[in-house]
Amino acid sequence: MAEEAGREPVAVLWAFVVREAPQGPPIAEMFVEIEERRYAELLEDALVSGFALATGEPPPTSAAVLVREGRLAELALAGGHRGWATAQPPSLSGEWLAAAADRRLVVVVLLPPGTMARAAEPPAPDHAASGVAADAFMSAVEAARSVGRLFHGTARVVGET
Template sequence: MAEDAGREPVAVLWAFVVREATQGSPFAQAFVEIEERRYGELLDDALSSGFELAGGDPPSTSAAVLVREEQLVELALAGGHRGWTTAEPPLLSADWLAAAASRQLVVVVLLPPGTMAQATGAPMPADPAPGIGADAFMGAVDRARSAGRVFHGIARLMAV
């Protein structure tokens, strides 16, 4: 679940992926899917931060991914004016943290509601980590991207 300052908790699914790069060290990706009733707000915040429709290289944004030790603490959007926090911070793998730290950035990918359920067959708020195979997950992401429903951007990594 996620909480935005002063608001009720919202169901959020996260998936963390390390991708090999054609040059240099691997990079960290954070896939974010939020429930339908708050998706518009998250998307507005992301667009205000400089996110664009996924296709080609992700743009640099004013967003930041805040991490404390091995946990994601917050996705800061809209130039840092809006934070999307997680009531139960997800744990991050050592490989993901190393990839994020080596570049000091994270590619954040916003998925439309229902994307991860397509890969697992489970409704929100299922935990995507153990139940999603890589092929099923990327297939669902590719279908959403082809439909013009995936947004992405490069966020700064910040230790807090």
């Protein structure tokens, strides 16, 4: 469960992926899927932060990914005015933390509700995606992108990486 400061808990699913880049160090990606009843709020916060429809390169945003003790502590949106925190912060792999530290940026992708369920099994939060589960997950992500339901942006990394 996750919660925004001062609000009731809300279900959030996270997936963390490291991708090779055409140039430079690997890219840390964070996929976020929130339950239907709060999706509009999350999307509004993301758009205020500068997220855009996922076509081409992700735009820079005012968002920040806060990392504490090797775990995701919060996704800060809307210029830092609204934070989406996780009651039980997911662990981040050493590979993901290294990629985030090298670039000091993370690509954050907002998934529409139900995307991860269509993937059958998203990548585990404590290691990089690989194998059949990763292929199914990325296929579900690409399906959401193809119908114009995916939003993305780059967020700065704050904290220990």
